[in-house]
Amino acid sequence: MAAAIDGVLPGTLQELVKKSKVLVVGAGGIGCEVLKNLVLSGFHDIEIIDLDTIDLSNLNRQFLFHREHVGKSKARVARESALSFNPDAKIIAHHDSVTASQYGVSFFQKFDVILSALDNRAARNHVNRMCLNAEVPLIESGTSGYNGQVELIKRGLTQCYECTPKEKQRTFPGCTIRNTPSEPIHCIVWAKHLFNQLFGESVDDEDISPDAADPDAQGPPQEADAAVGGDGDGDGKKPMEEKEEEDATNGNVVRINTRQWAKDCDYDAGQLFNKFFDEDINYLLKMSHLWTSRKPPVPVSWDTLVPEGTTDVQPEFARQHHKVWTVEECAHVFANALKELAAAFLKQEAEGETLSWDKDDQPAMDFVAACANVRSYIFNIERKSRFEIKSMAGNIIPAIATTNAITAGISVLRTFNVLQAKWEQCKAVYARLRPNARGQFLVPDASLAGPNPNCYVCALDPAITLRIDTKRVHMKELRDDVLIKTLNMLHPDVNMMGTATILLSSEEDETTENDSKLLHELNVVDGTILSCDDFHQNYNLSIIISHFNAERDDPLFEVVADAKQLQPTKEQPKKETAEEETAKAKEERKRSANGADDGPSTSKRSRPTEIEDDDDDDCLVIEEDNDEDVMIVATDNLSVESTPKTAIKRKPSEAMEEEEDITEILDSSDEEEAGPTKCKRSRIEPSDLKIDPLLEVINID
Ligand SMILES: Nc1ncnc2c1ncn2[C@@H]1O[C@H](COP(=O)(O)OP(=O)(O)OP(=O)(O)O)[C@@H](O)[C@H]1O
Ligand SMILES: [Zn+2]
Structure with missing residues (x-):
């Protein structure tokens, strides 16, 4: 109740906080911290949703949970624990997936702000779409080891979660997995x-x-x-x-x-x-x-x-x-x-x-x-311990309680800004392991990143070009692999643009006979425009079909967010120096960092094996103002128009390897296997801090 005490927050803000209604999505590492911060800041009207139950391995960092809660609903226990800080607060807990159909646009519209603290892209993409539709500001957060990120997503003002391409997952050819590991x-x-x-x-x-x-x-x-x-x-x-x-x-x-x-x-x-x-x-x-x-x-x-x-x-x-x-x-x-x-x-x-x-x-x-x-x-091949295999199979980067706490703190500070409509103070913030050249551990973006006009989600009339072998892909694969897995729709319906022909219906059994038909048998051929929509997400997308004959090992389709990408790109202009770069150019660079080199990325039926993305590692970290510009961007399977790429791409784990000082920390996994895992931490001397980094971020008024 700290901030509820008069004088802690400015009076007008305190009123806004009291009156507002907020939704927290995810009651995990960040979500628990966010909920605790919200209650202690004087928020009274909160809903929280999480589909999961409490695992023993959560207890070392999800402080609203204790041993006796293992196996119980995260959302409900988080609510109970948070109420102990302020029994007068009204907290509603939903033990459910945020993608469930009862949480439609009207549910999202009830809130003044939504704080997302999720751990996977599918759910994030979905919440992004729902908030865009409901026109409710979304504060999106994520951590990956020592890196954290908080950004505001607001329709028309900022880029959305899907405006920027996400890095392709590491893939392995099927025959390596099956024949020659x-x-x-x-x-x-x-x-x-x-x-x-x-x-x-x-x-x-x-x-x-x-x-x-x-x-x-x-x-x-x-x-x-x-x-x-x-x-x-x-x-x-x-x-x-x-x-x-x-x-x-x-x-x-x-x-x-x-x-x-x-x-x-x-x-x-x-x-x-x-x-x-x-x-x-x-x-x-x-x-x-x-x-x-x-x-x-x-x-x-x-x-x-x-x-x-x-x-x-x-x-x-x-x-x-x-x-x-x-x-x-x-x-x-x-x-x-x-x-x-x-x-x-x-x-x-x-x-x-x-x-x-x-x-x-x-x-x-x-x-x-x-x-x-x-x-x-x-x-x-070298055998590994169960512990090591768990981390490789789960694609795990150890969660750091402190990073979660910092990130959650920034989320709530951003919520204050949103409530006061101080949009210019809602720039994205990145938590880093080491201070940058300005001595910042918490690095705010130079400006609010505006929407990508070619975004296939938040653009006015979203459209994509789909290069696809219409002679080898069946309607079922179009639905499962393209619309659901790649474009993150939940229950897509597909019509031939300008006609009443329903090719795919989300209603059970309505178009089952089409599932096994090849696209070209359904007259989906080069130049066809499909009108796809997902009623639940209130999302419409035009898909322009561009047929190609895939070679045996080629992906059978690739999504191109901009038709221009089908043409060969010219040599890009020379790299600007960090000083010369305008904020806009930086933003462009951030968008294109992964699209440029990789070309249009793909998902495919006979595709190489992907390491599953079931755990979050999609933290985007921009290290500004360093001589070598370093970007860590984890992204997904879509690419956008190629633009100059001036940044070095690294995976978080690779970035860590360059740190010098190695400290052993306990992994966040099961208690019984709490052996040391190597993670790296650099020593930071107080004298290194030339500027108080918090001044850049804690900017309440
Ligand atoms: N679709 C969804 N709907 C609601 N909650 C979700 C959804 N997807 C993920 N979550 C929740 O988001 C939270 C993310 O928290 P966190 O990243 O700390 O993961 P965790 O599962 O608690 O920890 P770990 O993965 O490290 O074991 C989890 O509690 C998870 O259940
Ligand atoms: Zn967008």
Whole structure:
């Protein structure tokens, strides 16, 4: 109640604070801090939404939660804890996803300001769209290790969350994952795919079986056939996707998929283990061209590792998360995890659901760690501890409580500015690890970044060009891969522009017959304009189709945010010096940093494997005023028009590696595995601070 005491805030602001209604989206690391700050600043009318429950690993930084709250709703517990600071406040908690249909535009319109404290792009994109529609200012925040960011998003005034391109996720070719892994991450990705094939949402391009079509495996045609042909290979064993069974009565070939097969085996650990780590590897060995310049894999079989079968008891080593398990230990962990996951899956399946992989779910994580390590062993790749695999599989950058607290503090200060309509004081702020040349740890942008006129979300009439192989992409893929996964719609409807022809309906079963049709069969061809809309997001987008014939390994589509990008770009003008750069140029640069080099980025059906983006690492950090301009920009799969790129792109982890002083800090993960993780911190002497950095940011009046 600190700020509720008269005199702490200027009188007019105090009144505004008291009267306003705010929504906090996300009750995690930043969200808890934001809620606490809001209540202590005198906000009375608050709603908070979070879909998750409290995990043990949250407790080291989400201070509204305690041990007794583990397993309970984050939103509800956050509400209860915050009320203890001010029992008179009115706080409504929603234990729900912000993307759920009941939180439509009218819900968002109830609020004066929305503070988002999320951890994934899909939810952020959605909140961005809802706030733009509802015309409610959004204070968007994120942290990634020591880096933090707060920015205002306001329709017509600032850029929106989707105005700037997001960095492409690191990808791996499918055949590397399936046939020729050479790094631990390849095996980890494979293991996550295996999880999905068995228990998760089955994704076509997440096959885990050997890929006989791998170009590297092709020798002279007849040789290749002999090398990989299921019938001529001696044991007749084929990879799972091609596994066929003779129907005894009529000789029909019945194809079985991995999931069904595993179920039919009653999830027998030995059989599954042998299939994935012995038979499939033997099959790979027969693709002899793969191994002419590579070390061939060495299959392992269940009986040699677990001669006496498995035990029901979790052995001691299974909980030693910093230990690098032996391959025998992996086999034990595999068997136990498999048992638990199979039971959970069958239960879910009965309700028409599947499991989704979660690094904090013990059997799911055990399964991936064990399978990844067995595969690493087979391919002579360094094995990793469960702890290390968790951080790689979860794409984790340790969360730092202090960064969250600073970021949340700035969010609430920005809320004060918004309530007073002091827009010019709402510039984006970046929290940094080291002071910049001006001695700033908290670096505000030079000016408010205005909207991108070509933004496919906040422009007046949003439009994109979609280069797509209309002869190879089906309507279902247009919906799932382009509209939902890439353009972040939730329930898209698609019409042929200017006609009443509904190609895709969000109503169940209305256009199901179109799902399996190729686009060109539906007359979606070069030059067609599709009118897409998402009723829930109140979002309309025109898609101009530009057909191209994709080569075998090409992506089948790519989204181009500006038609000009289809033309080759000219050599860009020379880089301006930092001093010469106007604020506008900087903004341009920020927008284009990732689009320029990479060209139009893509998502595709037969696409390389992406490291999942389920955890937040999309913090954008601009280090201004340094000699070398450094940008850290994590972005997604869209590109915008190419503009001069003068910044060096680095991933947060790479940026960290350049720090000199190394301090060991405790990782933010499970208590039981709270071993030291290397993170780097530079020593900062007070004398280095030439300017009080806070003066730039704490600017309440
Ligand atoms: N669609 C959504 N609707 C509501 N809340 C969401 C949605 N997506 C994510 N969140 C919430 O946003 C919060 C983000 O907080 P944070 O980044 O600290 O993640 P966390 O899950 O608590 O921690 P960690 O990922 O490090 O284990 C989480 O509590 C998460 O449940
Ligand atoms: Zn925009």
